[in-house]
Amino acid sequence: KDIRVLGIDLGTTNSTVAEVTLTPNTPPKCRTIEIDQPTREGLFTSPLISSVVAILPDKKVWIGEGAKRLRAFSQESNLQHEKNLFYETKNEMGIRKTYYRAPSHFNHSSKIAGHILAFLKESAEKSANTDYDHFIVTVPASFQLNQRRDTLLACQQAGLAIKDEDLLDEPTAALIDYIQTNGLEKVVKLGDKATCVIFDFGGGTCDVSIVEIEADKSSNNITMSQISVSRYHRLGGGDIDAAIVHEHLIPHILEANNLSPFDLTWAQKKEGSNPNS
Template identity: 30%
Template sequence: MIIGIDLGTTNSAVALWRDGKAELIPNSLGHLLTPSAVSLDETTGEVLVGLAARERQSTHPALTATAFKRYMGSNRVTRLGKKGFSPEELSALVLRRLVDDAQVFLGQPVTEAVITVPAYFNDKQRKATRRAGELAGLKVERLLNEPTAAALAYGIHELDDQSMFLVFDLGGGTFDVSVLEIFEGVIEVRASTGDNRLGGEDFNQVLIEDFGKAIGDRISTEDRADPVLRERIRAAAERARRGLTDSAEVIMSVTWKDQVFEHRFTADRFDTLCSGLVTRMRDPVLRALRDSGLHAGQLKEIVMVGGATRMPLVRRAVTKMFGRFPSNAVDPDQAVALGAAVQAGLKARDVALKEVVLTDVCPYTLGVEVSERGPGNMIRGGVFSPIIERNTVIPASRVQVYSTMEANQKFVKLPIYQGESRAVSDNIRLGEVEIAVPPAKAGEIAVEVRFSYDINGLLEVDVHVPATGERRELVIADEETMTAPEFSRRRAELAELKHHPRDADLNRAALARAARCYEDSLGDQRQFIGQHMDRFSFILERQDPREIEHARKELLQVLDQFEGATWL
């Protein structure tokens, strides 16, 4: 039995695919959502998970943890009493609770799961999520991006026509935007971007700060530092924000030391306070459209996901961005879990599901640190050189060629990074490869660096020095949570990708035909064919499969006009 799990910042949910549909599994309280909260009862030593834990947050703040998903992949330690927990360990406790509830509901063991992650999670965050699943006793069948899961819940995998969708996913702690294309049984992610530090919690913080200004010095500085008071204010802000979903006005009220402190919020006031957060939402939307090469008018639907999208100001902002109302066909709190269940059904090859192929993209750029020679022969290091660009469809394999910087250089070091900044210091370091090179003049020795990246985050780095035949290889993967056979299988799949697009049969045949036509022609016609050959060769070097396919079709159409269609 494979289940689907939405491991959320605020709430989590579990679902399965059976009897031809996705179905949410209720927890022991009969609720479909389980708060992502963990609390420690110091008296009994018992760990509480879910609603019981969340209810203790304002009374036992030092013993309760929430929103730990925001710190996945970091070294942050959350102390609950005398015990310290990593974000993976806290997440594993939530996952274990979901699995226990599923086993009681289904009456059978559950050992495998599809777990969703924000599309903009980096390599470390994804590996941390996989480790959390392993700690919970699960075989993690797949990490599925939350917007892709939402698209499956929406049912776009059942559509027959070619369409473009944008998934706008604003949860409790993270924000994702993904552009997806559906065609011929394939769901292809065209672009994913987002902000891992933007969510409902940030809108709560706006209310908390305004409440603090309103009450002024009526509460002492010492009392403001009290964790119990901070949690009461946080809970009151959450209630106020939710109240503004249906009301034009709410009163945020907190009781402290037998005094009641109140502050009135109107919807207009809340909109004004949150204008900066709304601006932060626009930037990922624009980047996703730019990276996918689309404009808003080409999108068939805007799909809203995540509990924070219930806020009227968010829906108004999205309507204004796209000039039309977003879809509300799927419950934003349940869509991701239901989509994970669809993917679980696909993994189990359920006959009720139409066969669908899911492609994904690399959410961050992968590359190496290089040095550059500037004015005055000055060498500047710490420069990031991209090899696999963000939003490249994966699995993918790309190669770049570098050369030595100094005369008689003995070795080349290639630190590997993930990120978007020009300076490697602002990106995430993943590892390093060092390789020996023969002594020669500066720039004479070439070093080929190939990155191969799969859909589950396995990155294989191959470094080759053609002058000596020397090779070095580094595999960056979460091997702790991967069996040896699975590791070998995934590396074998990547090995099949390791050829340059110019060596593919279709591309070689197109270039050979173009070369023949060039030799057969004269004058302007020859120049015209030569220009198209050069353009196609240039695009081949960029190694983008979609762009290459389009350019090859264009080249063949030009050749068909010259000599008629190819005959066999």
């Protein structure tokens, strides 16, 4: 019997889902799943899902691209951060902070994550027209116990039957993908060991992990042992975007239009020029 596994990358900025089909005596078949996301312009389909949740005035909940686009027009859409608009909440997993203005089932980062996970699970099952036998959710290697606990709570809310061992460290997932894509011989020869340094540079965080990998020649199995991980760093591609905007783009715009740095307010610089808005 085939075993179908759904893997979910619950990211700070973006999330994605992939499935693997395991058939005896056959190489695993992997594919990334494209997800339909509601927007004002109609359905937007992409394997990349913005980790943004918006509660619309009619009580509908949008997750993904549509919610991300509404963030740029939050005042017009009557949306307020941490009341009915939520983003980058992964950074607040594992702490006691609550969103006191939000409805009770949206008032904590783990609950927001639960809504995102449920949306991804249901969308993947609809796309594949099947249920999955197993689920894996990735987390930063640097996530502490309380952050992992909140991730498990989010999984429970989303209806994912997941245990501690089903949380896969993101750098390890990246290494598995690299081996799956490029072949084991690119990393280690059968019968040998190798030590890998993995940089998982995401939209909101940077995770660094040192992993020892051993390839058993007799069984063709590989064993991965995590030697060390970095601290939890809130540094990601969004910070690079912001640096480009504020250190290069805005100064160029000011110079081209003969403006001084004081002619634009901080809000104008942030909301009008920031690629995340």
